[in-house]
Amino acid sequence: MATTQNTDVSADTNGNSENYDHLVQSADPEHPANLIPEMCRKFYNWGWVTGTGGGTSIRRGEHIFIAPSGVQKELIQSHNLFVLQYPTPKYPPSARKYIRKPLDLKPSACTPLFLAAFDRGAGCCIHTHSQWAVLVTLLVERELGKEGYFEISNIEQIKGIPRGKGKGYLDYHDTLKIPIIENTPYEEDLTEGLEKAMDANPDAYAVLVRRHGIYVWGETPAKAKTQCESLDYLFQLAVEMHKLGLPWDINRK
Amino acid sequence: MATTQNTDVSADTNGNSENYDHLVQSADPEHPANLIPEMCRKFYNWGWVTGTGGGTSIRRGEHIFIAPSGVQKELIQSHNLFVLQYPTPKYPPSARKYIRKPLDLKPSACTPLFLAAFDRGAGCCIHTHSQWAVLVTLLVERELGKEGYFEISNIEQIKGIPRGKGKGYLDYHDTLKIPIIENTPYEEDLTEGLEKAMDANPDAYAVLVRRHGIYVWGETPAKAKTQCESLDYLFQLAVEMHKLGLPWDINRK
Amino acid sequence: MATTQNTDVSADTNGNSENYDHLVQSADPEHPANLIPEMCRKFYNWGWVTGTGGGTSIRRGEHIFIAPSGVQKELIQSHNLFVLQYPTPKYPPSARKYIRKPLDLKPSACTPLFLAAFDRGAGCCIHTHSQWAVLVTLLVERELGKEGYFEISNIEQIKGIPRGKGKGYLDYHDTLKIPIIENTPYEEDLTEGLEKAMDANPDAYAVLVRRHGIYVWGETPAKAKTQCESLDYLFQLAVEMHKLGLPWDINRK
Amino acid sequence: MATTQNTDVSADTNGNSENYDHLVQSADPEHPANLIPEMCRKFYNWGWVTGTGGGTSIRRGEHIFIAPSGVQKELIQSHNLFVLQYPTPKYPPSARKYIRKPLDLKPSACTPLFLAAFDRGAGCCIHTHSQWAVLVTLLVERELGKEGYFEISNIEQIKGIPRGKGKGYLDYHDTLKIPIIENTPYEEDLTEGLEKAMDANPDAYAVLVRRHGIYVWGETPAKAKTQCESLDYLFQLAVEMHKLGLPWDINRK
Incomplete structure (x- = not known):
């Protein structure tokens, strides 16, 4: 419920004392x-x-905009956002620095996970604690054990998920496979597992985190958001299908 | 998230270069x-x-207004709409042409399906991916196999569905029958199945698509919308009834 | 979606041609x-x-205001309302007449049911098709057959329901009993069953209609609305309790 | 639906006749x-x-602001609030008195329960009748009998709940334990049980009330609200997990 607009740019190792509020002001x-x-x-x-x-989090050119940690998400205002300088993936991580840090807020612990998506070309990354996402990770764990995938096929909404960069969208008869990684006590420690899953599944646009939620990314904010909606639709549908004894993936047999 | 108002009327085979923005501007x-x-x-x-x-999609006289493909539906604005010239059903399909095409958007793949409803006298056609609709198609498939109907009776909300053109509305004791067609990989390929189901069930105002959703139409936008709401109410109720072991159609025995 | 403000007062047997729009205009x-x-x-x-x-429907002195039939309920505007002259219960029913009838709308088929509540002192009557209400009528029917009651006890929200006129509210340990009547093909034919249930249960503020919904009334609009909310809360809870194998009324044994 | 702004300060034993409306007026x-x-x-x-x-209820310095009893919660306005003078916990309870009482409203029966939280350092206390909260109390009762705890572990959202004052937040692998007290016929009679549970569980920020709901408090309004949201998320998830046969606390065995 922070309303102050003070920003601290002391993290700027260049000693740059400029006020970066203009970065979050736009009509x-x-x-x-x-x-x-x-x-x-x-x-x-x-x-x-x-x-x-x-x-x-959204990338716009060399700037990454990130919602702060530990705040009421429905009340976030533009001046609450962090901005990270992010030259391009070819620069070393040391070139990354906050150029706007609201003094009264903490940066998101999801930041390294968002960067993992941006490093791979994403323009937006969304992290939710959707209950449907959590429930499908639990159902898969019970059936298949650790390190599995959520798989579903022959549901129209699958067509809302891309097949991989520049490869168009999944077909109706395809099996959608979302990797599931194990949760860790600290959010930032998920980074290794997330990057490993991203590299092992270069066409994936989402990774489920067991007992936690999901990370979804896309080339644009609109794509990340609508893919997140499509996946959540599929997770809720899958939970209801399970309750009704209906199999998720009829391609399997 | 397109905001441009540019329209491309190059599809107009008359070479008409008029700007058709006035078609989507009304108080x-x-x-x-x-x-x-x-x-x-x-x-x-x-x-x-x-x-x-x-x-x-809504028909108004000789104009069909259609929401574009692949956009966030809650953000659609008037200037995002496509307009199709649709002289009357007696004209050949070749008389149909887009007279307003937003340059930055794709026409809806549902267009031929909407036209199938307009050809049969509809004034509005709605297509949803409702999870309840999808679940009832799965439950019917498991019980009855392919090409069945969703049937329910003795629920008050059934009275919100017309018995057929000019025949008034269903009675409480009637059995509501909604045809179910099989899904196809491409939305436009549903047209044949939808038209076949429409012709085999001339009194139907809706067709379910297995593992996909529903098409609902009506004589006016208000009728199409409220019929869509009534059907969705019945699908959700039917899924809950199934979970509780309650039969859908007590007329059956 | 009617927007016309024309009203037809031809039903006024006094030949009164006055425009009654002022009845529905208030700041x-x-x-x-x-x-x-x-x-x-x-x-x-x-x-x-x-x-x-x-x-x-709401009663205000000698006027009954009623939402019209067959319209989208979220779009109703003041000028869409019907107004019925309702002198007081001691006058014969013939003294009741519409003094405001929007020309383009139909009066509600619920009108005689609303009047049954007003005749017994209500200030507001609400009719819903709540799915939770419908489901509890089905669950009671399967367990107890026709003409039963929905009964629940030892849930805090029960205290939101009055014990009867001038008798305060139910206690936590009381059993709430809502009569259930059978549905009829025509809404107005419910009147007899509703009045019979009202007279047999003079302390009830609601009657469930099997496979249909509920009528809830109260001394004021606020009481009718909040009692309707409390009952719906209890119906949804009861359906969930049934799914989880939890009994509704622990007073029973 | 009360709109009057009259306030009665006759309860002020100092005979203070000042109008306290300014206490509830702020930009x-x-x-x-x-x-x-x-x-x-x-x-x-x-x-x-x-x-x-x-x-x-929210505490601001020596003033406790409380929503009134028996009103539609979504319609509450600033002038409907009660204000209680609350010098500090070290003053005797007799020092507490209403300094603003809307004449047409009743003070909340939850007041002594809110004060129990303020006496222990809370800045805000929230009471809900969440159906998910009620359902978990019923599921725990069936499994463990009276006076148990709701326990869940290894779900990310647990990290939204503090471990106790000044002790940071729970870890992912911790077991969250929420005490459950038995309901009483009168809300104010819950005070003894609530205080007993608070004293027996000094690190708890919430107490469930069997067949009734939950009391959640926090150091600030934002913390109380977000903790209430996190708990409700966990209760809903727990009910769904139970339906799917998934255990709540994998630390138990």
Whole structure:
């Protein structure tokens, strides 16, 4: 419920004392400074980010905009956002630094996970604690044990998920496979597992985290959001199918 | 998240270079250019068209207004709509042409399916990916196999569905029968199955698509929308009844 | 989606040609002309009156305000309301007449049922097609057969329901009993069953209708609405309890 | 639906006849007079306080602001709030007195329960009738009998709950334990049980009430609200896990 607009740029190792508020001021509704608050309000209403859970980040050129940690997601305002300088993937990680840090807020623990997606070409990355996502990770664990995949086929909404970069979208008869990684006590420690899953599944646009939620990314904010919606639709449908004794993947046999 | 208002009318084989933006500008809230965005926002909130799924189309005289493909349905604005010239059913399909095509958007793959409804007298056609619709198609398939019907009786809400053109509405004791067709990899390929089901069930105002969703139409936008709501109510109720071991159609025995 | 403000008072057997629009024009948010549209919007969002189902009526002195039949409940506006002259219960029914009838709309088929509640002192009566209400009528029917009651006890929310006129509210350990009547093909034919149930259960503020929904009334609009909310909460809880094998009424044994 | 702004300060034993309306007038959205109505609207939309159930209270210095009893929670306005003088925990309870009492409203029966939380350092206390909270108390009762705890572990959202004052937040592998007390016929009679549970579980920030709901408190309004959201998320997840046969606490064996 922070309302102060003070920003601390002391993390800027260049000693740059400039005020970076202009980075989060725009009349364009498509600007990340406006889009992140609007998206977070919708995610709150779907129950994905209640209790300060989850997070959202958008890349715009060399700037990464990130929702802060531990705040009420439906109340985020533009001036609450962190901005990270992110020259391009070819620069070393040391070139990355916060150029806007609201003094009264903490940066998101999801930041290294968002960067893992940006390093692989994403323009937006969304993290939710969706209950449907958590439930499918539990159902898969009981059936298949650790390190499995959530798999579903022959449901129209699968067509909302890309087949991989530049490969178009999945077909109706394809099996959608979402990797599941094990949760860790600290969010930032998920990075290794997430990057490993990303590298092992270079065509994936999402990774489920057991007993935790999901990371979804896309080339644009609109793609990340709609892919997140399509996946959540499929997870909820899968839980209901399980209750009704209906198999998820009729390609399997 | 397209905001440009540019339109491409190059599809107009008459070489007509007129700007057709006036077709989607109206102060009347009942005008299709205003009604489609408002309806899509509601459908999004019911979870029927998340992830860019689903679509809506309204006929007004010789003009068909259609929501574009692949966009966030809750964000559609009037200037995003396609307009198709649709002289009357007696003209050959070749007389149909887009007279307004937003340059940055794709026409809906549902278009031939919407036209199938307009050819049979509809004034509005709605396509949703409702999870309840998908689940009832799966439950019917398991019990009855392919090409069945969803049937339910003795539920008050059935009275919200017409018995057929000019025949009034179903009675409480009637059995509501909604045909189910098989899904196809490409949405446009559903047209044949949909038209076949429409012709075999001339009194139906809706066709379920297995593992996909539903097409609902009506004489007016209000009728199509409220029939869609009544059917979705019945599908959700039917899924809950199944979980509780309650039969859908007590007329059957 | 009617927007015309024309009213037909030809039903006024006094030949009174006065325009009665002033009856539905008020700046007071508590006036029935403003309260009914606001309440209907909320009921729509709870899923109680989708597909034009359900209805709401408020008595204010000698005037009964009634939402019209067959319209989208979330879009009702003040000028869509019917107004019935209702001198007092001691006058014969012939003294009742519409003094405001929107020309383009049909009066609600629930009207005689609403009047049954007003005849017994209600100030507001609400009719919903709540799926939870329908499901509990089905569960009771399977267990107990026709003409039973929905009974639940030892749930805090029971305390939101009055024990009867001037008798305060139910206690936590009491058993709430809601009569269930059988549905009829025509809504108005429910009147006899509803009145019989009202007279047999003079302390009841609600009657469930099998496979249909519920009628709830109260001394004021606020009481009717909050009692309707409390009952719906209990019905949804009861359905979930049934799924989990938890008994509704621990007073029974 | 009370709109009068009259306040009765006759309870002020000092004979102070001052008008205390200024206590509930502020342009600051973070002021309790604005925050309580906003929070109650959200709680209504989550289904936590329908039917006038539940309540919310915020402490600001020596003033306790409390939502009134028996009103529609989504309609509460600043001028409907009660204000209690609350010098500090070291003063005797006799030092506590209402300094603002809206004449047309009743003080909340939850008041002594809210004070129990404020006496232990809380800045805000929330009471909901969440159905998920009620259902987990019933499931625990069936398995473990009276006076048990709700326990869950290895779910990420657990990390939204503090480990105790000044002890940080729970870890992912910890078991969250929420005490459950038995319900009583009168809300105020819960005070003894609640205080006993608070003293026996000094690190708890919430107590479940069997067949009734939950009391959640926190150091600030934002913490109380987000902890309430996290707990409700966990209760809903736990009910769904139970339906799917998934154990809540894998630390147990």
